[in-house]
Amino acid sequence: MVKSPVPFNEVERLKALDEYEILDSLSEQEFDRITELASIICDVPISLVSLIDHDRQWFKSNKGLNVQETARDISFCRHTIMEPNLMEVHDASMDDRFRDNILVTGKPDIRFYAGYPLIDPRGYALGTLCVIDRKPKTLTAQQKRALALLGEEVIALIVERRQKQELKNFEKLFDLSNDLVFIGGADGFFKKINPAFETVLGWSREYLLNTSTFELIHPEDIANTEKESGKLAKGQPTVNFHQRMKTAWGYYKTIQWTSSPEPETGNIFGIGRDVTDKILNEQLLVVSEEKLRVFFENSQGLMCTHDLKGKFLSVNASGAAILGYLPEEINELSLFDIIPPERYPMLNDYLEQISTTGKAQGQMLTRHKDGSLRVWLFNNTLQTTADNIYVIGNAIDITERYRLEKDLEQTRELLEQTNQVARVGGWGLDVKLQKVYWTSVTKEIHGVATDYEPELNTAINFYKEGESRDLILAVLGKAMTTGTPWDEELQIVNSKGEDKWVRALGNPVMADGECVRLYGTFQDIDAYKAAQLALKQSVKAQEELNQALLQQVALVKEQDQTIEKIREFQFLADSIPQIIWTSNPDGSMDYYNRHWFEYTGMTLADTDRHGWGPVIHPDDADNDYAYWHECLKSGTAYKSEVRFKRAADGVYKWHLSSAVPMRDAEGKIIKWFGSCYDIDEYKRALDLENRVSQYEDFNRIVAHNLRGPSGSIRMILNMMAEAETEEEKTELMGMLSQSSDTLTETLDGLMKVLEVRINKHIDSDDCNLQELVDVTGAMLMGQIISKKAIIKTDLQVAVMLFPKMYLESIFYNMVSNSLKYSKPGVPPEILISSKQTESGVTLVFTDNGLGIDLKKHGKDMFKLNGVFHPGHDSKGVGLFMTKTQIETFGGRISVQSMPGIGTTFTIVF
Template sequence: MINIPVPVNEKERLKALDDYEILDTLSENEFDRITELASIICDVPISLVSLVDEKRQWFKSVLGLDVRETSRDISFCRYAIMNSNLMEINDATKDLRFKANTLVTGAPDIRFYAGYPLIDPNGHALGTLCVIDREPRLLNAKQKRAMQLLAEEVIVLIVERRQKQQLQSFEKIFNLSNDLVFVGGEDGFFKKVNPAFKRVLGWEEDHLLHTSTFEFIHPDDIESTVTQLEKLSKGEPTVNFLQRFKSITGEYRTIQWTSTPEASTGNIFGIGRDVTEKIKLEKVLARTSEMLERTNTVARVGGWEFDLQKQTLYWTPVTKEIHGVPADFTPNLVDAIDFYKIGESRDKMAEAINRAVTNGIPWSLELQIANAKGKDLWVRALGNVEFTNGVCKRLYGTFQDIDDYKRTELALMRAVTTQKKLNEELKVQASLVQKQDKTIQDIQEFKFLADSIPEIIWTSNPDGSTDYYNRYWFDYTGLTLEETKAFGWPTVLHLDDIEKDGNDWRHCLATGTPYESEVRFRRKSDGVYRWHLSRALPMKNDKGEVVKWFGSCTDIDEYKRALNLENKISQFEDFNRIIAHNLRGPAGSIGMLLDMIAGEDDTAEKENLLTMLKTSSLTLNETLNELMKVLEVRNNKNMTYDLCYLPEMVNVTDAMLKGQIAAKKATITTALQVSNMKFPKMYLESIFYNMVSNSLKYSKPDAAPQINIASKIVDGRVVLVFSDNGLGIDLSRHGQNMFKLNSVFHKGYDSKGVGLFMTKTQIETFGGKITVESEPNVGTTFTIVF
């Protein structure tokens, strides 16, 4: 059996042949002229340019045969490619390798064969240039030399053919690329630029080719650019760098360049991508992240996340700080629960986690922990749950230090309880004094009781002159009895409270109604003014005439501070929620648009998506600025009404949610009978945003969202109506919790339960009302009366 020869580099040879992209191509005159010339020189009827593939030999040019290919198993050329010299067969009928070959025993009746291998510059034998005769014969020396020269010319044609194809492909890419492509010289001038330079930067090609590139580079970037070029001159194969490049408008665009040198010509090839919008977006996102991080740090609000599949728990830096652990601490679920104090706090947290994992129920709890430094703290723990296909995958939430607020709240509750007891006792004593048959012993008992109470107790005559103070008055104010009688309250009363308190007291004296006033008294020990609740009840005779006033002054300074702290915390938490809620839509739009750009090949559509990305980026930046204004509004209690143009509200909302609207192919229609209304613009924008974003989020998966916004006048009041064709809400189940904080009605969505709560709060703050009508799988309608 004769072994079939295979070159040692067969795998590489076949790949090289495939890379030339010449197999199964049309006839070309250049190759046909060579086969004709070979036939004439060698005086034979058959001449071929044969390329040996894996299972066949294919003829790029053929003279004297009417076939384009044969099986490799019967080809003579498979032997010819094994060497680098001419293979010559005088008479195939006498050669053991070929005498039984069907090409010899039958048509075309080969007797003579001479083939010169076609070896490319990398040493791969692609095939042969061969001549064939039906009679035995041999080539002379000149014919053999001619075959060698012609074979070398065939290789030149094959290589040049591929180079032309590559050049054509490069020209297409060069002209159609959205990226900036150039060829530059060592003199700092462009030699060739593609059309993208005009599209992106606006410059004409002639201007770019005749102006030094350094004229376009931002002055602050010239030094770094020179450094990158020096790297290329020192042998680095490629450099990547950012550079600000002037456009025809004078604006500098940020270009990300990748450049490489060509040593043989000294040219520099480069490709650049305009990343101006990307850089701006990264700055906006970094600013957002930094602002949220600072906000959470100031508010002592941390975050956490637990992956049930990986059983990994993540804490943000603020959460670790509250727990008193170092920054490199790695938490786990067991340790996290153990931080809660044994008993009620730990039991409630364990139960909340179990209910969330089992039933998908979120939690909001105020509990106590003992941190790693041994300090007991009150914290507010909020948790949410994420399900996928009915399986709990993730728990996440926030963790806030509320220790100061909680302790003040508890102290306030104790103070209120004490005050209630004191009031009851005062009523009892007033009843005793009202009795006609009171005795000196009763009076002494009253004074003893009054002196034992850590509050200021006093009595006055019907004309308002004070005739008794208990011991606590003198201890607190430092006044003597004589000084008190001579100067009275004004001596220790805050200057800002004297006029109002005097007017209140005189009104009560004139009308006989109970007296109550909040005033500030100066404490002798440190000179600090502390808030007191001053009260007095009139004791009347049978005729209804006042015969005595019995009064008390209760220290409510901690209570006042607690109210102020609670109000500030509430406002800060509300603002924090507004930030998180209102940024989610634009940021989500940007994320969707980036994903759509990455998966889009069509240039025109990609340009459209980039325009939408820029719009969403600008919207995100504007949202940040508006949220900063919200903080200023929070500090201004006298919020003014703005004249709001409702079509503009619709356009702003559309811009903020453009990415989500495009992704879901949503349609927004309007029926605005009323175009203008007065309302704080910032809150009205928030209301529009919450209504439309909810309609998009809770849309049906199999139907494009259809959202309608209508306005009208009913009974002299502006009414807004937002309706959609979404998932709807089961009001029989969720109606009572519709507008409560953290209420979530659909599982599997990234919902916080904040939007409707904020919307209702904003509407009712300014005297409005919001109602809802909804049916599952049909849609939802919100009606707002301003």
């Protein structure tokens, strides 16, 4: 298939397509009639109005094809929009551009295609009107002409559709505008006015349309109005013309008009704005400026004005005196003359800030006329008038206060640095006010921001629940009642969820037998405690991890032995979702199962020629190669952890590669049987902080869930060894395949549980809930049809943020449970709804199934291996995994159910 062509003006074309606002719109009869007519005229079963988006082909109208869109890179229409005329493909299976296209090699089996480009008035090809047949065909000249005419009609509909929408928008703007919008005549009467006229002037619409505007204009403004009317009569617009108009309440409002004539019709179009308050404010401003001048001259601080280059325009007498100058001397200077040169970069930043934002505040350092330095606290604003832009400055002299603050700051910094080195923070509690104080180091140890304001309850809740929190509550209560200090080593959980060991010291201050204040220190001793506990924890963790690994290896060996014993049934290896291989005694590989080629993307020829070289991680290759050859020489079992590159995305994944030798009666190695088991999730799990607790659950899952399938495989193998006929072997082979599938499903389920626990920081997607419902329905179509199930939706929230792979799993488990546990003989009814609540987005799954006795099973509802309805092929993993997925990403799930009535699951994100 040839590379997908792209128009030279693709960016502008896509922008034009978006401006028409037609993508993903509802079906419209005008377009459907055209596609039906095109199908009839061209005598074809399929006709489409296709719009070419960035990466898809979306159908505005669709006759004969039961999809709404396809990928752009497989569409025929992507070629049609490259040309201005009709494109016709008589037989796609013979066309180099399309012969390998999946729409030709598979459904809908396209052979004939003809498409006319939909080119808008600006020359952009938005899509096509096309016709399709499943057999080769050629259009007549009349059919081609008809298709072109229909294509032009489609683009006319698209343009007209957008014009209608713009007209609706203009009508809304006309009705909703707070400004006065009108159409009038040269006779002084309004022809059309918007509702704002009634709001601003108080007159009814009927009165204003039937009254000359000259009756409403202030008598003193009539002469200017006639002058402006004369300009309009000559075809000249009038801009910012002020006119006082009488209101229904008896007083006048000042309206600022902008009008334009239309000579062809004699109409005048205009917009007016009520500026009454603005003019009044301008009048008040004159009075205010006089008051400001008096305040300016008599202020005891520094009051000044300067331009945007720092040149002084005016300075009050008091400010000039503090700087050591007379006012007339200052007026000859600029800020650059009184500020030290090393501060010029900050001065330039200040001028840039106030010019951009209109205000600035902070501290400023100036040099007195005698050379001494002064520190000022300033708060300046930008003032804009009709003919000037300048800055009003207001500052107070804080030189002495600044010096005292610097001394105090140096002392505080010295203390903070000492505490920082020792990782010791301070704290205090005002018992009466219940106010808690933390130093910066204390906040850092808790992992909170420097502006964090602690409270007593939240401070206590940082202590790890259990022994540490109970102990701090005990010593705190004892200190407040008896005045006893404390010194304890405790654990906290900081704001990032990290456990930390701290040393907490506290001292009470008593007055008249009552505790009025508590204070103390808070030291980070996590490194010390970690070293103390490391040896014990590492030994315990290693033992548990080794046990888990041995169980995994045992499963792989068991699969290998199964393949060895039933070599004639080699297809079993292809059904196992792990890599299976065999080699000759010298180490040359002579067999790989299907999963090897799917995973690595290599062909058999590539594998024979290069071996594992192209896919094994470079850091693992040399060691693995040397170890494998050692095993070949010694005849000992081979077991190695290596990383293979997955062809689908180029990501390296950890695998447990192992092999055992097959020996003949004399003990000579005749074959090596090997497997490569994906342990990437397992390896990543080893690096997590809470790996010990995770593998306690995982070991329990493996021990429980794999005992049954592995026992079944062993029993069937024994029976096959004793079988005498081919019929018995065939029957046992089916049972063996089923047990192998069960084993694989169980392993996949266990790895999904582990994957959910690990991938806590996976990116969220914009999940379309209706699409998830459709996907789930497709996956469970067989059960839905067989049980005559009905799935209804009420999706008030259409799209939500969540990792899509996990939300699909949640939808699948919820719906499959409702189908699995439906009442015999009663069609399942499932309602899926979404809405926005104060707690977040709420999803609800409701069914009319068997229901659950919550009094009996409520506490075990979401536990691993919880099964409440025997005989339904349940493993007790679905709800456990669903709850894990939800809570991993901050959600919660609850259930309401009654036996025989049904069940409702509520999920809040």
